Amino acid sequence: MTASRISLSPRVALVTGAGQGLGRAHALALARHGAIVAVNDLSCEDAQSVAQEIVGSGGQAMACPANVADPDSVNAMIDSVMTRYGRIDILVNNAGILRDRTFAKSTIEDFRAVIDVNLMGSVHCTHAVWNLMRERQYGRIVFTTSSSGLYGNFGQANYSAAKMGLVGLMQTLAIEGKRHGIHVNCLAPSAATGMTSGLYDSGDLARLGSGMVAPAVVALCAQEAPTRAIILAGAGRFAQAHVTMTRGTYLNGEQDIAAAVLSHMDRIGDRDGDHVPASGPEQHQMEVAGLKHFANVPLI
Ligand SMILES: NC(=O)c1ccc[n+]([C@@H]2O[C@H](COP(=O)([O-])OP(=O)(O)OC[C@H]3O[C@@H](n4cnc5c(N)ncnc54)[C@H](O)[C@@H]3O)[C@@H](O)[C@H]2O)c1
Known part of the structure; x- marks a missing residue:
């Protein structure tokens, strides 16, 4: 063209x-x-x-x-x-x-x-x-x-x-x-x-x-x-x-979440399905939206 x-x-x-x-x-x-x-x-x-x-x-x-x-x-x-x-x-x-x-x-x-x-x-x-x-x-x-x-x-x-x-x-x-x-x-x-x-x-x-x-x-x-x-x-x-965001993963059920972060770095960083948020607030919107799948979410 x-x-x-x-x-x-x-x-x-x-x-x-x-x-x-x-x-x-x-x-x-x-x-x-x-x-x-x-x-x-x-x-x-x-x-x-x-x-x-x-x-x-x-x-x-x-x-x-x-x-x-x-x-x-x-x-x-x-x-x-x-x-x-x-x-x-x-x-x-x-x-x-x-x-x-x-x-x-x-x-x-x-x-x-x-x-x-x-x-x-x-x-x-x-x-x-x-x-x-x-x-x-x-x-x-x-x-x-x-x-x-x-x-x-x-x-x-x-x-x-x-x-x-x-x-x-x-x-x-x-x-x-x-x-x-x-x-x-x-x-x-x-x-x-x-x-x-x-x-x-x-x-x-x-x-x-x-x-x-x-x-x-x-x-x-x-x-x-x-x-x-x-x-x-x-x-x-x-x-x-592009400044992208991966789909991420929830680790709420893990005993030691900090250790789980390290052992799941491949899943956390998996770029399959990553996207460019329209604005910063999309980060917490996505975090909170996925939370409804978990009954026992630690508040602190
Ligand atoms: N050349 C590259 O490959 C490259 C790569 C990445 C980014 N950049 C960026 O591109 C821009 C231009 O770079 P360039 O390679 O043409 O550099 P250059 O040094 O050839 O030109 C920079 C120009 O900016 C002017 N300048 C410097 N300080 C100034 C000031 N305080 N007020 C007004 N003018 C001022 C200088 O007098 C000069 O004419 C820069 O922002 C640079 O960081 C260049």
Whole structure:
């Protein structure tokens, strides 16, 4: 099936950390699909250069340098975009940093710096546009998570915590935003950028261009975008991650329930019939629903 081309005109998109790497590719791709793009970066020079690139190709863009870790800086940036364009329909939270070290060698300062940019930076930007989007009953928000958050990676405890925090943020904002036309999704990219230099095999670099990830962002920013999805994108492959719940098992009849938990780990973790709950409360609803089969349930 051939998909029809997505038009993002006349949407206004703000992309953070768009001065280089993936953010730059996202900004260029959104502009190619007709969006007006506010190009954020910590580096004023890089933000201006990307905005000029978009304008030079016939698009509309403005540079809005700001530090996403600083709420005052973010609020001033949002004000400048609103003054210029009067609306923000799309927010791509892309800005990110690394402070890789094993947990044993890491410092609390490094941990906080990574949380401040990757997690709180996204919170600041999203909080600043949330009510603007609610007023217009329309919004598309993307959080940039990572396979390191979803699945872990040696030396990246701080980054993993920040990136998985974004998944939790997305899960709840997708639920809260749905009735207001705000769709919220996560992207877990892989691309050869400044951040990942030296990480990927040199033979794979040509296949790992940021431009291979950007179409996922365009899709997640479209009118038809899903909500509450975690999309994995790299080298032209698109996949989806799910936070699932297994069917589980009741151990109420066991003499030593703690010991039974360990001896039944295969049944507890059996993925046959697992599912993605619509929201957190489904956990206890399922737990309680199954209880009626047991007469003697210990209350403590
Ligand atoms: N490249 C990958 O394979 C990969 C994998 C998983 C996740 N990610 C995530 O994708 C995003 C983009 O990564 P990238 O590889 O393009 O990195 P990059 O280092 O090439 O680009 C990051 C950009 O963010 C900007 N930035 C950093 N701190 C900022 C701040 N406080 N305020 C505003 N801008 C700031 C930088 O100036 C830079 O332009 C990040 O969130 C990263 O964690 C990347």
